[in-house]
Amino acid sequence: MLQSLTIRDFVIVDRLQLEFDAGFSVLTGETGAGKSILIDALSLALGARAEAGVARHGCERAEVAAQFDVQALPDLQQWLLDNALNGEADELLMRRVVYADGKSRAFINGMAVTVQQLREAGDFLVDIYSQHAHHSLLKPATQRQILDQFAGHADLAAQVAAHYQAWHALHRRRVEAEQHAAAYADELATLRDQARELKQLAPDAESWEQEQQEHARLSHGASLLSGAQQCRALIADADINALDQLAAAQHVLQALVAFDPNLQEVLDVLDQAAIQLQEADRFLNRYLQRSELDPQRLAELEARIAELHQAARRYRVRPEQLAEQLQQWQARIAELELAVDDGQLARLEAAAWQAYEQSALQLSAGRKQAAEKLAAHISAEIQRLALSGGRFDVALTSQAAAATGLEQMEFLVAGHAGAEPRALSKVASGGELSRISLAIRVVTAQQGDVPTMIFDEVDVGIGGGVAEVVGQLLTQLGNKRQVLVITHLPQVAAQGAQHFRVSKQLHGEATLSHIARLEPEERVEEIARMLGGVEITATTRQHAREMLGYREA
Template structure:
């Protein structure tokens, strides 16, 4: 759940620190006070697209941080682990900094992140519903997803889609094989010849560079031997070699050390140098003992290099890429053999179809059960929302097999008793759509796993007793989720367990917005303002107090 929200220099907010409780929180305020600023700021912290102009006038950046309690969200924990992002298993901090020039930075748990990662993390934490979000209900894809979520079969629906695509890919390959059988057979024959030729050469991975090095050594064998012997002449074997002279110097210096200890460092350095030179001499001697001219091996290496180079030039690749080319040909040949063998490809296609169809039928049965239950529950909620006699129906129409399954899902509604349910998009007005949307949220709340739901003035277009019922439903929803609602209705505001008020003030010629939690008496005044407008009478205050007491 959302625990805190900190906003700095955002639009008309200079500094804001908010703490949120569980359950149902309402946010109210006069028109133009900036109630939606909270939603806009939180959306940016959750990875929404940022634009210039959101920093407060005269400031170089806006800074927004949101902390969440994340215990009990294993999918989010797994996502954080996969992306190597920090988490203490209890709390997660999301932060967004937006500069006046439009640039932005994102942080998760104090570590730099991408905006896309913010957005992905936010999808585990918060659902935001605005007035316009109701229109998503009109899309059949959203209706299908809602049903599958309610049925608890979202994972099965994903498997159905995956296996449909797998079957379709095999189906397309089989059709292509039938249409291009002759071309595939010719390509397969050519590949077999090329692989046979390349197989005879038998290129080995990573052999090219060692061959080049060995060739350089063998072709320069005489020079290497002569050079090594010359080095040993200088070191120890020649008439005026270095080692005897250094040995004499060592004895002379040692005698001087016995007269003056300060020369010991110089003597030690000389001793170390002599040891190193002796090891160099021994190393050169070992090299010369095992090195000899080998014209036969040189000829073998040169022949191998020429063969690899010739094959590589023939197929327009580098010599070191021959093994990769061979693997590519083998893979392509396996694909062609499958395509040429219509029977084997057809068997795979049939098996893939059967797997898909079995899963799709399972999904259909689950959808049928869930559709009946969801239809009845939402119809019941419609009665509470002054849609008396109205009926909601989840229709499942058989359709050609697709990635979505074997049926089309569509929400139908009858606004009055005796009318035939018709598609939601054709019969629902804005107010009806708002109420039906809320009914769906309430009914499906237990099936979701996102802990926080935010409604931005979704109660527009309703009032009176319906507004009170909407408030009750939102409060009921708050028993399952943390619910935050921006509202202009006193009937809804009265139902809140936590009440925040947005107001504006003038400071140094600037308009600033603030949000304050309200006490019990302050709530009475605010609900009275929502009821009575500018002039608040004693009667209005009593009405507000009764409304809050009843809630």
């Protein structure tokens, strides 16, 4: 869950640090005070697109950091391990820096990451629903995703899509093979001949480097032997050699050390030099003993290198790339052999279709069962949201095989008793969509695994007793998840376990937004403001206390 959020120089916020608890929290404030700034800042930390202008006026950059408790998220912990981003065992820190020109940097647990990695991690952590997010309910893809998640079949749906793609690829290959049979046969014959030639050469990138080095050594064999013998003579064998000269110098210094001990340091250096020269002489001796001219091996290497160069020129690659070229040809030969074998390709296509059909039928059965259960649960919830007598249905209709399965689905709703359910897009007003969206979130919350849900004024268009029910539903959600709600309704705000207030103040010539966690008496004043407007009376305050009483008594 979200533990804390730190914001610096973001829009009209200079410095802000908030600590969050589990359960249901509310955030309120005057219109225009900047309530959505918190959501915008958190969205940046979760990988939202950064734009120029988010840095506070006169500041070089804005910075947002969000800390999460990830103890109950093993999938996220594994993702962090896989990406070498793991930090403290139970905590995760996500940070975003956005500069005045719109460029940004992203960090996870103090390590630089891409914005895409921020998004991937954020998908495990937070779901954000804006006041317009309920419109996504009108999209078939959203409806399908909700049903599959409720049924616990998200993985099965992904498997169906994968099986369909595999079948479709084989089907396309078979059709193409039938259309281009003659061309494929010619290409196969050519590639087999070319591959046969390269296989006889047995090219290998590593061996090529070794053969180049061996060829260079053998082709300069006489020079190497002569040079090594000359060096050995200069070190130890010539009439005047380095070891004898060094020994003479040591002898002179040895006599002088008795008169000046400071020369001992020079003598020690010469002793080490003598040891190194003796080791060099032994090395050269061993080198000369095992080295010899090998004209036959040199001729073999020159012939092989010439063949490899010739093949490389013919196929327009570098000699060290011949092995890779052979692998590519062999892979293409395997494809073409399958393509020209109509029976084998057809059998693979049939097997892929069988795998798809089996998983798709299993998904269809699960969807049918889950659709009835989801419809019943949501129908029960919307009764409480001023849709008395209303009914929610999930219609499943057969469709041609597709990556999404064997059926289309559509959410239907009847706004009152006796009405026939119709498509959500045709019968639901904005307020009804908000209520239905909330009902769906409450019903499906148990199946989800994202620990934090944030609602940005999703209660627009709702009031009166319905607003109190909305607060009860959000409290119910808060028993399962961490829920943060930006609201303008006192009936909702009064039911939060913790309450934050956003205010806007003038500091010098700058207007700054502040967010503070409210104490009990401060909550009374805020609820009273939301109830009574500009002039807050004793009656209004008493009403606010009554609304908060069962929370704070």
